[in-house]
Amino acid sequence: MEAESYRSHSEEETFRLGTAFAERLRTQDVVMFFGDLGAGKTEFIKGISHYFNVEEIVSSPTFTVMNQYTGETPENDEITIYHVDLYRIKSEEELDEIGFRDCMYSEDTIKLVEWSENAGNLIPDIRWTVHISFDADNENERLIVINHIGEETPQYPSLEATV
Numbered sequence: 001m002e003a004e005s006y007r008s009h010s011e012e013e014t015f016r017l018g019t020a021f022a023e024r025l026r027t028q029d030v031v032m033f034f035g036d037l038g039a040g041k042t043e044f045i046k047g048i049s050h051y052f053n054v055e056e057i058v059s060s061p062t063f064t065v066m067n068q069y070t071g072e073t074p075e076n077d078e079i080t081i082y083h084v085d086l087y088r089i090k091s092e093e094e095l096d097e098i099g100f101r102d103c104m105y106s107e108d109t110i111k112l113v114e115w116s117e118n119a120g121n122l123i124p125d126i127r128w129t130v131h132i133s134f135d136a137d138n139e140n141e142r143l144i145v146i147n148h149i150g151e152e153t154p155q156y157p158s159l160e161a162t163v
């Protein structure tokens with residue numbers, strides 16, 4: 001798949017991109033987020049959670065490291081979503097301590113990982129990646145680059161149409 005680039009001009013637009021993107025997600029999928037503090041990773045994830053009707057309040061789990069939500073697909077199937085924040089993780093041992101390895105190997109769950117830079121060797125061969133970066137000139141503008149790494153990625157229509 002070719003990487004897709006989007007420009008977001010507001011928190012709300014990033015949320016809507018997340019919701020539109022979520023339509024592509026299937027159980028088992030891993031989405032690895034990259035981007036500095038305050039880039040908008042959690043905002044995008046809130047959009048994904050909204051698509052799956054997650055009722056819990058989604059916040060950056062920086063202090064809890066890992067949150068587990070129960071959502072539902074448009075077909076009304078229950079789905080488990082892990083929301084992980086690896087910001088404070090410094091070593092492979094810590095990844096194991098927080099249960100990140102188990103999380104990544106759990107079946108039929110969607111995994112959303114903030115600060116994937118710290119995931120060590122627990123990066124699956126097949127994964128979505130979302131890179132969010134700041135714009136130098138406009139404090140509310142973000143560049144969001146979405147990619148799928150791995151085998152046989154289907155082609156998806158641009159998210160612009162749904163946002």
Ligand SMILES: Nc1ncnc2c1ncn2[C@@H]1O[C@H](COP(=O)(O)OP(=O)(O)OP(=O)(O)O)[C@@H](O)[C@H]1O
Nearest residue numbers: 008009010011014037038039040041042043060140
């Ligand atoms: N276009 C935009 N998209 C997303 N957030 C934006 C945008 N413009 C401004 N913001 C602001 O940037 C902040 C993004 O916060 P968010 O918690 O989503 O970042 P994060 O990448 O998860 O950071 P952290 O690494 O601390 O978890 C919010 O305060 C939001 O209001």
Ligand SMILES: [Mg+2]
Nearest residue numbers: 041042060114
């Ligand atoms: Mg966050």
